[in-house]
Amino acid sequence: MSLLTVKGVSKHYNERIVALSDVSFAIEPGEFVVIIGSSGAGKSTLLRCINRIVEVTSGVVTFDGLDVGSLDKRELRKMRTKVGMIFQHYNLVNRLCVLENVLHGRLGYKSTWAGALGIYSEEEKAQALRVLRLVGLEEQVYQRCDQLSGGQKQRVGIARALLQDPKLLLCDEPISSLDPNASKVIMDYLKKINTELGITCLVNLHQVHIALAYAERIIGVKRGRVVYDGLTEHLTAETIHDIYGSEAGDLLLGSGGNHVG
Amino acid sequence: MSADYLIKKRSNTLKVLLGLGFLSLAAAFITQYDPVTGLISGLDAMRWVAANFYPNEQSLTRLPSIMNRLRETVLMSIAATTVAAFSATFFALLGAQTTKVNDALRLMSRSTAAFLRNIPAVAWAMILLFTFGQSSLTGFLALFFSTFGFLSRVFMETFDETTASSIEALTATGASYMQIIFQAVLPASLPQMISWMLYMVETNIRDATLLGILTGTGIGFSFALFYKSMNYHAASLVVIVIVVTILVIEYISNHIRRVIL
Ligand SMILES: Nc1ncnc2c1ncn2[C@@H]1O[C@H](COP(=O)(O)OP(=O)(O)O)[C@@H](O)[C@H]1O
Numbered sequence: 129m130s131l132l133t134v135k136g137v138s139k140h141y142n143e144r145i146v147a148l149s150d151v152s153f154a155i156e157p158g159e160f161v162v163i164i165g166s167s168g169a170g171k172s173t174l175l176r177c178i179n180r181i182v183e184v185t186s187g188v189v190t191f192d193g194l195d196v197g198s199l200d201k202r203e204l205r206k207m208r209t210k211v212g213m214i215f216q217h218y219n220l221v222n223r224l225c226v227l228e229n230v231l232h233g234r235l236g237y238k239s240t241w242a243g244a245l246g247i248y249s250e251e252e253k254a255q256a257l258r259v260l261r262l263v264g265l266e267e268q269v270y271q272r273c274d275q276l277s278g279g280q281k282q283r284v285g286i287a288r289a290l291l292q293d294p295k296l297l298l299c300d301e302p303i304s305s306l307d308p309n310a311s312k313v314i315m316d317y318l319k320k321i322n323t324e325l326g327i328t329c330l331v332n333l334h335q336v337h338i339a340l341a342y343a344e345r346i347i348g349v350k351r352g353r354v355v356y357d358g359l360t361e362h363l364t365a366e367t368i369h370d371i372y373g374s375e376a377g378d379l380l381l382g383s384g385g386n387h388v389g
Numbered sequence: 390m391s392a393d394y395l396i397k398k399r400s401n402t403l404k405v406l407l408g409l410g411f412l413s414l415a416a417a418f419i420t421q422y423d424p425v426t427g428l429i430s431g432l433d434a435m436r437w438v439a440a441n442f443y444p445n446e447q448s449l450t451r452l453p454s455i456m457n458r459l460r461e462t463v464l465m466s467i468a469a470t471t472v473a474a475f476s477a478t479f480f481a482l483l484g485a486q487t488t489k490v491n492d493a494l495r496l497m498s499r500s501t502a503a504f505l506r507n508i509p510a511v512a513w514a515m516i517l518l519f520t521f522g523q524s525s526l527t528g529f530l531a532l533f534f535s536t537f538g539f540l541s542r543v544f545m546e547t548f549d550e551t552t553a554s555s556i557e558a559l560t561a562t563g564a565s566y567m568q569i570i571f572q573a574v575l576p577a578s579l580p581q582m583i584s585w586m587l588y589m590v591e592t593n594i595r596d597a598t599l600l601g602i603l604t605g606t607g608i609g610f611s612f613a614l615f616y617k618s619m620n621y622h623a624a625s626l627v628v629i630v631i632v633v634t635i636l637v638i639e640y641i642s643n644h645i646r647r648v649i650l
């Protein structure tokens with residue numbers, strides 16, 4: 129059974145802005161899938177429809193056998209604990225320390241007041257420290273997040289998502305604010321999480337050369353529609369041109385942001 | 390096109406300046422204010438101040454009672470600000486776009502805050518005098534209402550500015566509303582909120598002094614009393630005490646700001 133199916137999903141922000149129209153695909157457990165598309169294509173909206181941060185206009189999302197659209201508030205929170213999310217701008221609480229941010233990954237499992245007051249069990253703290261070791265931040269545990277580099281912040285974001293013990297990781301342009309070195313580090317961590325922990329990953333990327341390097345399967349989105357869905361090696365230059373329009377030349381030949389002008 | 394725009398903007402500025410010039414001439418004419426006489430009487434006033442308005446030895450014996458009144462004023466300002474800040478936090482959470490519960494409560498909270506904010510403390514005192522007479526309660530409530538309106542407004546802006554991204558992240562982990570408020574919104578906004586509170590304590594000590602003349606309490610009452618009994622030396626001592634207090638409070642709050650921001 130697929131871990132995630134998206135069937136006929138459309139999203140209209142208003143009468144004029146159609147962010148998604150009739151999007152369908154399925155993701156199998158353990159896959160590492162990259163969604164590519166130029167900015168404004170609808171990638172971020174698509175990821176947010178999966179955990180219902182954005183409500184779909186029509187269509188059905190099924191995650192782990194649950195019809196996401198039909199869940200009530202409580203059930204939705206429970207479902208969200210199984211879906212980690214990573215953001216372009218990290219979305220940390222910058223004034224809190226690394227450990228506190230990572231522990232936020234447990235909130236969905238806790239009673240309202242224990243969570244609100246930040247009361248965590250020893251087991252949860254130990255788990256947080258384990259995850260921080262996994263992403264190489266054992267030195268920064270008590271550092272405030274506004275003192276970290278971009279790459280370190282994104283690793284805190286990954287650690288927070290991992291602490292949810294998720295089945296699916298949604299990554300919305302995780303490397304778009306990072307330099308090439310930090311980008312590689314982050315992509316390698318995501319790949320490692322996928323292969324070693326067996327967590328399914330759905331990653332939005334703007335940069336096609338990185339998608340080609342890491343993805344097994346690519347979904348191409350253009351103006352809210354899926355225009356390609358298949359293995360990375362079957363993706364042709366023409367299709368990439370179609371997805372990106374006039375930008376495509378730069379993205380392919382110059383391997384994107386890596387070349388210094 | 391852009392040159393046109395700049396010319397238009399400049400001619401608009403000119404029109405506004407001409408308008409303001411005309412208004413002040415008209416006002417001077419209507420009130421029969423003569424700037425030359427104004428200047429001369431200002432000089433006369435200075436001469437009178439130098440001759441009479443300084444504390445002498447006898448007025449120093451009043452110092453203990455003045456300090457008592459001062460304490461009353463300062464404590465009332467702090468109490469009104471603190472109580473107002475707690476209520477404003479609650480209202481601002483309902484009123485901010487990122488933390489609203491629903492649109493009806495948001496509108497209710499915004500319009501209440503706007504209404505209260507637009508009535509200055511002195512006007513509140515005049516209204517409340519009818520109900521509570523000349524008492525500290527009148528002063529306290531007058532400060533409370535105006536502070537509450539102002540702090541609601543700036544807290545709303547603080548919440549909207551500082552927390553949208555981390556609210557999204559915590560929502561995605563499955564955290565509940567209360568958990569998000571206590572774990573993301575308040576930690577991120579607290580330094581700004583405290584800074585605004587300190588600002589209001591300063592403002593309120595100034596306002597409370599004036600209100601005291603109206604309500605017959607605090608340091609304002611001391612001043613009115615000495616002034617009416619033509620004890621100018623003691624009245625000048627009150628003024629000096631007020632100025633020193635305001636400077637000290639400003640110094641302390643700047644110091645606190647530096648530590649928390
Ligand atoms: N909250 C929103 N309200 C209105 N329009 C939006 C909103 N979010 C995104 N859009 C619009 O939806 C389209 C898709 O946006 P998005 O999903 O962010 O694309 P991508 O992530 O691929 O850049 C764009 O035209 C964008 O302007």
Ligand SMILES: [Mg+2]
Nearest residue numbers: 171172173301
């Ligand atoms: Mg996006």
